[in-house]
Amino acid sequence: MSDDAVLTRKKKSRLVTAPVPAPSSLLFNGPDWNFETLSRIFDAVREIGEGELGLDTYRTQIEVITSEQMLDAYSSVGMPLFYKHWSFGKDFARNQMMYNKGYQGLAYEIVINSDPCICYIMEENSATMQTLVLAHAAMGHNHFFKNNYVFRQWTDASGIADYLSFAKAYIAKCEERYGLEAVERLIDAAHALQSHGVHRYPGKRSMDLATEERREKERRAHGEALFNDLWRTVPQAKDRKPATKKKIDEERRKAILKLPEENILYFLEKTAPRLQGWQREILRIIRLIAQYFYPQRQTKMMNEGCATWTHHRIMTRLHEKGQISDGSYLEFLHAHTSVVMQPEFDDRRYSGINPYALGFAMMQDIERISLTPTDEDRSWFPDIAGNGDAYGTLKNVWANFRDESIISQYLSPHLIRKMGLFHIVDDHAEDEMEVAAIHDERGYREVRRALARKYDVARSDPDIQVVDVDLAGDRRLELRHNVMEGVTLEEKDTDRVLQHLADLWGYEVRLVEADDETVYAEHKCEPIRPFA
Amino acid sequence: MNIIDRRRDPGGKSLANRQRFIRRARALVRRAVREASGKRSIKDIDKGGDIVVPADGVREPVLRRGSQGGKREYVLPGNKKYVRGDGIQRPDEEGGGSGASADGEGEDDFRFALSNEEFLDLFLEDLELPDLAKRQVMGVEETRPVCAGFRSSGPPSSLSVSRTMRNSLSRRTALGRPRPQDIAAMEAEIARLDGLDGQEDKATALRADLERKRTRMRVVPFIDPLDVRYRRYDQIPRPVARAVMFCLMDVSGSMDEHMKDLAKRFYSLLYLFLKRRYKRVDVVFIRHTHEAKEVDEETFFHARESGGTVVSTALEEMARIVQDRFPANQWNIYAAQASDGDNLPMDNLNTINLLKSVILPLCQYYAYLEVGHSRDDGGGEGSSLWRAYAPVVASDERMAMRKVSHRRDIYPVFRELFAKEGAGGTGAEAEA
Numbered sequence: 023m024s025d026d027a028v029l030t031r032k033k034k035s036r037l038v039t040a041p042v043p044a045p046s047s048l049l050f051n052g053p054d055w056n057f058e059t060l061s062r063i064f065d066a067v068r069e070i071g072e073g074e075l076g077l078d079t080y081r082t083q084i085e086v087i088t089s090e091q092m093l094d095a096y097s098s099v100g101m102p103l104f105y106k107h108w109s110f111g112k113d114f115a116r117n118q119m120m121y122n123k124g125y126q127g128l129a130y131e132i133v134i135n136s137d138p139c140i141c142y143i144m145e146e147n148s149a150t151m152q153t154l155v156l157a158h159a160a161m162g163h164n165h166f167f168k169n170n171y172v173f174r175q176w177t178d179a180s181g182i183a184d185y186l187s188f189a190k191a192y193i194a195k196c197e198e199r200y201g202l203e204a205v206e207r208l209i210d211a212a213h214a215l216q217s218h219g220v221h222r223y224p225g226k227r228s229m230d231l232a233t234e235e236r237r238e239k240e241r242r243a244h245g246e247a248l249f250n251d252l253w254r255t256v257p258q259a260k261d262r263k264p265a266t267k268k269k270i271d272e273e274r275r276k277a278i279l280k281l282p283e284e285n286i287l288y289f290l291e292k293t294a295p296r297l298q299g300w301q302r303e304i305l306r307i308i309r310l311i312a313q314y315f316y317p318q319r320q321t322k323m324m325n326e327g328c329a330t331w332t333h334h335r336i337m338t339r340l341h342e343k344g345q346i347s348d349g350s351y352l353e354f355l356h357a358h359t360s361v362v363m364q365p366e367f368d369d370r371r372y373s374g375i376n377p378y379a380l381g382f383a384m385m386q387d388i389e390r391i392s393l394t395p396t397d398e399d400r401s402w403f404p405d406i407a408g409n410g411d412a413y414g415t416l417k418n419v420w421a422n423f424r425d426e427s428i429i430s431q432y433l434s435p436h437l438i439r440k441m442g443l444f445h446i447v448d449d450h451a452e453d454e455m456e457v458a459a460i461h462d463e464r465g466y467r468e469v470r471r472a473l474a475r476k477y478d479v480a481r482s483d484p485d486i487q488v489v490d491v492d493l494a495g496d497r498r499l500e501l502r503h504n505v506m507e508g509v510t511l512e513e514k515d516t517d518r519v520l521q522h523l524a525d526l527w528g529y530e531v532r533l534v535e536a537d538d539e540t541v542y543a544e545h546k547c548e549p550i551r552p553f554a
Numbered sequence: 555m556n557i558i559d560r561r562r563d564p565g566g567k568s569l570a571n572r573q574r575f576i577r578r579a580r581a582l583v584r585r586a587v588r589e590a591s592g593k594r595s596i597k598d599i600d601k602g603g604d605i606v607v608p609a610d611g612v613r614e615p616v617l618r619r620g621s622q623g624g625k626r627e628y629v630l631p632g633n634k635k636y637v638r639g640d641g642i643q644r645p646d647e648e649g650g651g652s653g654a655s656a657d658g659e660g661e662d663d664f665r666f667a668l669s670n671e672e673f674l675d676l677f678l679e680d681l682e683l684p685d686l687a688k689r690q691v692m693g694v695e696e697t698r699p700v701c702a703g704f705r706s707s708g709p710p711s712s713l714s715v716s717r718t719m720r721n722s723l724s725r726r727t728a729l730g731r732p733r734p735q736d737i738a739a740m741e742a743e744i745a746r747l748d749g750l751d752g753q754e755d756k757a758t759a760l761r762a763d764l765e766r767k768r769t770r771m772r773v774v775p776f777i778d779p780l781d782v783r784y785r786r787y788d789q790i791p792r793p794v795a796r797a798v799m800f801c802l803m804d805v806s807g808s809m810d811e812h813m814k815d816l817a818k819r820f821y822s823l824l825y826l827f828l829k830r831r832y833k834r835v836d837v838v839f840i841r842h843t844h845e846a847k848e849v850d851e852e853t854f855f856h857a858r859e860s861g862g863t864v865v866s867t868a869l870e871e872m873a874r875i876v877q878d879r880f881p882a883n884q885w886n887i888y889a890a891q892a893s894d895g896d897n898l899p900m901d902n903l904n905t906i907n908l909l910k911s912v913i914l915p916l917c918q919y920y921a922y923l924e925v926g927h928s929r930d931d932g933g934g935e936g937s938s939l940w941r942a943y944a945p946v947v948a949s950d951e952r953m954a955m956r957k958v959s960h961r962r963d964i965y966p967v968f969r970e971l972f973a974k975e976g977a978g979g980t981g982a983e984a985e986a
Contacts, residue, residue, distance in 0.1 A: 036624060061557060064557075068555075069757065081555065083556045083558065084555065084556065084558065084559070084560055085558045086558070087560045087561060090565050094568045097571065098567070106571055108571060108577070108612075110574040111572040111573065111575030112612055112614075112664070114568040114575075118666070119604070138556070145561055151754075214612060214616060214617075215617075216616070217616050217618075247785040364631055366631055367630035368632065369632070381768035406804070441631045442633040443631055444630060444636070446627050446630065447627055449643065450622070450624075450625070453641075453818070454642055454644055455641065455644055456639070456641055456642070457636045457638055458638070461633060469629060472627050473629040476684040482619055484618065494649050507626070508623060508625055509620065509623065509624030509625070509626065510623065510624065511619060512619065512620040514603055515614075515615040515618060518615035519616065522615075524813075
């Protein structure tokens, strides 16, 4: 199949070099493009995206870059500006080598969750690929960034560029003032803890006075409505044993420090006794950047699914409207199919579930359910089956779900069968792994639940919390890893990270790995070169 | 929507990060560089290329779950034959389904490519040419374009717009070409007069004037070929420091592959080092048995020859080549001689005289490297050539000699010869 597509594309490019007058409705002819073509393409793509699909996007800024600049962008996590650190140089060195040797191609585009939404597109792309890229990034991702609740809750698209430029300047200033080495060491330590520098739940906002008053009134009204004098006569429970002084102290201490706390970087920034102001600020910068990327990790599959479905629909519509030629459409299909290819588990190429493949398949499946449902779909998805509004349904899904929730809500038996998904449990206490569920009537729900768990970021990151510290005593920081399913932390890495943590904290650090019944391991670390 | 063309933006955004990375991994990279350099041919040794450093040194640890133990779950696509309850043999401990490390960062080595420049910087850190060798001999080698005024013909790329426009302006002023805004003003005036009564005469006069001016405008062009000027460049010759390096080697039967390999390594280093200091470095290979011949690199290192050993022939050959092709007043001359120390005893005196009276005065630096096997070490007296050279070395600082019996000694010896003053670069320290 793919070979055919390549052949056709080649034939086509030979054809178009002949001076055939293009029918006027074609957006472009042949692989070449210029800025005028690009803006014509964008207008046509937007007409379908916003007009027909009703997408709602940020303004778009298209930036044309070279492959070299794409490599640069890779190593600063795609952001236009970023602070300097050797680890990005390491990524760059690796990517550059992989690319130069041909082990790895480059992405066609990079899109940034900002307002205006910045799309980097490569100059090497053919006109067809640029159309695809604009439909994918400038429409699909852009709509997702603007509308998905996780992004709306956690990121500020209009402020990120300014914040990064502040961060870069601030860190550069610190380097000048306190020395490269000191800053580098601090960033090393912060990077090691970056995965545990995010808030997973929005904190409680303190209420304004008017709301407080209103709630107080409501509460009183409720109390009056329920008042019954009989309650007075009910015998009281015996007084519980008064808490010991030690217990009270501990509770008070934890309350003051707001413990337990799972955002370790936040805790250090606010509480570490020996850090200086600039060091706290750098911890904050790194924690906020981690927070900015947190939604992307939670919605990777959906985000790509949304963008892939959107580009597929837009390209198909362009072809139907006669705005791109048959040859271009085949070129697009070739690229599209290789992106959404899902090797099976016993294939040599298999390296996990391809988010593009699963995402695209789910979006198509939701569309199918809402337009032409089977009886099975009607019983599984009574809320959307046959509602006839595929676009509306999809947009609702894109706005209100993330990877874990969309799978547990909308992964249909049809798709489970189509992909042949099955669930394996590997308990190291047993001799062999067990097939726990497959794509049959008994297994659909189990497979779906298991897959959803895989996509739950809060589950895949180990749950580590700061549980106690005695600031008045020896100041030892106590952490706890709530072990799930008996899977403990990687030992070498953990000790290295704890060393960083101890240096940041300035005193001894202890990490206990345990679940409700067993204590699995205990790591202790003394600071060697504390920051101060 | 905005389209911005970033392709012209200055590249190398990641350069600073890359340098930081290399600085961080410096010790590791340096060791890797020195290992890599052993495997290359003389002229390829400065080509940069792949470097492998142990991943441990540049590790970025994170808190993550280990890959062993506990109860794990996988959901995989593409089921063909399994049904619920089937048991599957656990695959080899690593690569357990989707459990393989996702970011591709295993315990393996970290591999990346160094540029030529970076490679050499690390390779030749803290080395300097000996002080006495700082004779700057310049040869005229290349030319450089320098701005030298203007001329009236040339390629379009060197068109000087400002100069052309200046000529055009003065010509237009001199020939009284009316300005477009004057004509526009006159037209407006005529239109105004046409609207008034009793001004026909004035209007007619103005019209005639306007017609004249229009003609003038047509006759006197805005830019005349006469105005056009091009920038003119003169090619100014630029002196370039250049050096020639003579590799002398004894290829008689007593020199085995191991010794040649040691010599080759030493030559490689010297070549590289000179390459860093001079724009152009020529290499001359002279091999000798009882007679000397100039050869190419391949023959130099690989062809075999049998015969006695007469060192003075090589020196004579070198002197002859210098005479013919590398006049000492235009070239910096370096020579490196490798030998196992054998020489026809009666030739020693001749050799020393040649060296003292002809060769050393020509040279910036003359290094003698005695190669041998480790088992020969500490063999008391030293070879006949070594004994013969000893007094020369003592009296002339342009000459140095060392013994090498193992590969790992080459670099330290080289460093010892060229270490920067005060950098304290003995070989052992450099390896640390």
